[in-house]
Amino acid sequence: MNQPPYELDVRPILRDGGEPFSAIMQAVEALAPGQSLRLLATFKPLPLFQVLGARGFQPAAREIGGGDWEVLFMPVDAAPSSAEQHPAVPDSTQGDWPLPSIEIDCRDLMPPEPMVKTLEAVEAIAPGATLVALLPREPRFLFPEIETRGCLWRGEQQPDGSYRIVIRRGEGTGAA
Amino acid sequence: MIGASLSRWTMAFFAVSLVCLILAETLMAVGYGFPSHAIEAPETLVVVHLVAIGWLSLLMCGALFQFVPVLVAKPLWRPFLALPVLACLMAGLGFLLAGFLQLAGTLESDLPFLILGGCLLPLGFAMAIWILGETLWRARPLPLPARFVATGLICLLVLAFLGSLFAHLLSGWIPAERLAAERGRLVPLHAAMGIGGWLTFSAVGVSYRLLPMFMLAPDHERATSRWVWLSGSAALLALGLGVLLELALGASTSLSFGVAGICGLVALVLYGTDLAFFYRHRKRRQLELNIKASGGAFAALFASALLCGVLVASGTLERHVGALVYLVFFGWLSGLALSQLYKIVPFLTWLECYGPVMGRKPTPRVQDLVAERRDGPWFILYFAGVFAATGALLAEELTLFRLGSAVVCIATLAIVVELVLARRLANVSASLRLPEGTRLPRLFMAASGGR
Numbered sequence: 001m002n003q004p005p006y007e008l009d010v011r012p013i014l015r016d017g018g019e020p021f022s023a024i025m026q027a028v029e030a031l032a033p034g035q036s037l038r039l040l041a042t043f044k045p046l047p048l049f050q051v052l053g054a055r056g057f058q059p060a061a062r063e064i065g066g067g068d069w070e071v072l073f074m075p076v077d078a079a080p081s082s083a084e085q086h087p088a089v090p091d092s093t094q095g096d097w098p099l100p101s102i103e104i105d106c107r108d109l110m111p112p113e114p115m116v117k118t119l120e121a122v123e124a125i126a127p128g129a130t131l132v133a134l135l136p137r138e139p140r141f142l143f144p145e146i147e148t149r150g151c152l153w154r155g156e157q158q159p160d161g162s163y164r165i166v167i168r169r170g171e172g173t174g175a176a
Numbered sequence: 177m178i179g180a181s182l183s184r185w186t187m188a189f190f191a192v193s194l195v196c197l198i199l200a201e202t203l204m205a206v207g208y209g210f211p212s213h214a215i216e217a218p219e220t221l222v223v224v225h226l227v228a229i230g231w232l233s234l235l236m237c238g239a240l241f242q243f244v245p246v247l248v249a250k251p252l253w254r255p256f257l258a259l260p261v262l263a264c265l266m267a268g269l270g271f272l273l274a275g276f277l278q279l280a281g282t283l284e285s286d287l288p289f290l291i292l293g294g295c296l297l298p299l300g301f302a303m304a305i306w307i308l309g310e311t312l313w314r315a316r317p318l319p320l321p322a323r324f325v326a327t328g329l330i331c332l333l334v335l336a337f338l339g340s341l342f343a344h345l346l347s348g349w350i351p352a353e354r355l356a357a358e359r360g361r362l363v364p365l366h367a368a369m370g371i372g373g374w375l376t377f378s379a380v381g382v383s384y385r386l387l388p389m390f391m392l393a394p395d396h397e398r399a400t401s402r403w404v405w406l407s408g409s410a411a412l413l414a415l416g417l418g419v420l421l422e423l424a425l426g427a428s429t430s431l432s433f434g435v436a437g438i439c440g441l442v443a444l445v446l447y448g449t450d451l452a453f454f455y456r457h458r459k460r461r462q463l464e465l466n467i468k469a470s471g472g473a474f475a476a477l478f479a480s481a482l483l484c485g486v487l488v489a490s491g492t493l494e495r496h497v498g499a500l501v502y503l504v505f506f507g508w509l510s511g512l513a514l515s516q517l518y519k520i521v522p523f524l525t526w527l528e529c530y531g532p533v534m535g536r537k538p539t540p541r542v543q544d545l546v547a548e549r550r551d552g553p554w555f556i557l558y559f560a561g562v563f564a565a566t567g568a569l570l571a572e573e574l575t576l577f578r579l580g581s582a583v584v585c586i587a588t589l590a591i592v593v594e595l596v597l598a599r600r601l602a603n604v605s606a607s608l609r610l611p612e613g614t615r616l617p618r619l620f621m622a623a624s625g626g627r
Contacts, residue, residue: 108392108459110392110460110542111389111390111523112523112527112534112542113541116534116535118535119534119535120535123536136392137395138249140181140245140249141181141531145531145534161394161395
């Protein structure tokens with residue numbers, strides 16, 4: 001943790017229409033043990049959250065103006081266990097959540113399909129696990145439904161008007 | 177449960193309003209009111225208020241109790257007042273219509289029906305404005321669609337005040353000679369506040385949310401949409417303040433109506449560009465029947481503007497104002513309302529019935545609650561009837577008008593039957609209809625939130 005984060009700015013690649021994935025993976029390979037990756041991108045790189053999550057990195061994203069995003073990928077072992085590390089995700093509960101096990105994109109579905117798909121996915125994960133759903137807009141009808149099923153959620157509006165919600169399935173009785 | 181997000185009495189508002197619509201259409205088909213009677217005759221007032229209050233205003237109130245919380249992402253304030261609103265408006269309308277029948281000599285009674293109606297209706301609308309107004313007030317800053325609704329509610333306030341004033345004047349309880357003389361010049365303001373302000377402006381606001389939602393079009397705030405709100409509000413302000421000022425100064429009201437007309441036209445043109453934008457940038461290529469049928473309503477809206485322009489330019493507005501009002505009422509407002517009900521009723525029914533088991537049991541899709549192929553022709557028949565009846569009014573063909581009204585009435589009845597079938601899940605296949613943990617929704621009342 002004493003090492004400064006490795007910094008990678010992929011905005012020039014993205015603006016030229018390029019694909020920065022290989023550059024990011026090279027950077028990840030080059031990281032020293034316990035070192036974080038500080039990534040600068042022109043959008044919130046949601047797919048990376050899952051890819052790097054599988055490699056043991058926890059993301060903390062924040063918008064830095066002009067539509068650009070800064071994401072700090074910290075090795076889970078080294079990351080301080082505090083919700084402060086998720087400034088972009090409003091915290092509705094105390095404590096840490098496990099990394100999302102799946103991410104579903106419902107942005108192109110007609111209501112109430114996004115709600116149906118999200119709840120189907122919630123039912124499919126293990127109690128205590130989390131999932132990420134991308135929805136076309138703030139899901140007003142979904143919130144009370146999630147709570148009634150004993151699940152917790154954290155959500156945030158995205159710059160493009162869509163809504164990203166992280167849902168944690170309830171322990172014990174579960175969502176059933 | 178999902179019912180927590182559903183407005184409990186919205187279906188009851190819809191049901192009463194649809195009964196009023198069918199009643200009004202039947203009266204027109206049998207030749208009651210304009211054009212068989214004079215445009216200012218009590219018989220015409222019966223039909224006009226049955227449509228304006230019974231059908232459109234009740235529908236709008238019920239819909240707004242459901243939609244305003246969605247528009248502002250805040251729960252409805254004092255939802256328990258929704259039922260008293262419905263009771264006051266139904267009773268008030270009943271008394272008002274009885275009062276008109278008294279004036280027509282159909283009903284012989286000494287009871288002060290007009291006064292009762294003129295008190296209960298403003299009371300009901302005041303409560304509706306209170307619920308919705310406070311919900312909006314607590315959600316400031318308002319998103320654009322909600323700002324349209326807020327302006328509509330202000331117009332409703334003016335409208336209800338003027339309406340109550342007329343009811344008291346007609347009953348002879350206010351012996352104000354001068355005011356009674358001005359009544360003829362205040363009636364156009366009353367109509368404009370009702371049709372343009374309360375009903376059209378609120379409908380436009382709700383459409384800014386519903387259309388992108390059901391077409392999957394981008395729904396970020398657009399500059400043109402903001403200008404629709406600004407120019408439309410300017411038109412309504414010119415009417416609300418300008419007409420009263422001109423009357424106080426003893427001038428004619430033509431300046432205010434002129435300014436309002438120009439601002440209204442700007443709003444309408446910009447609204448047209450927004451509609452085209454939603455249509456062009458939609459992600460959903462295959463349009464559902466409610467969106468296709470809304471096209472008929474939008475055609476009627478722009479045809480109304482064109483007709484109004486032609487009538488003003490040719491100096492025949494006064495003579496043909498009945499045709500214009502008919503096209504706006506039945507083509508634009510009722511057409512849009514019926515088209516959207518065709519989506520809203522199945523959608524709310526779906527949420528109420530299948531919400532609790534969503535994700536756990538296989539459920540039908542919302543589209544499975546209706547039979548679009550069967551119902552499409554009814555909407556075509558509806559709009560064909562409306563345009564034919566409007567043409568008949570312009571041509572002063574009485575029999576043709578009644579025939580057109582009968583077609584409109586039959587199409588409406590068929591659409592209402594389809595709405596009832598959707599609410600009873602009659603079109604859903606038996607295997608998916610009522611999975612364990614669900615129950616058939618009641619016809620007029622959403623299940624209680626229970627929390």
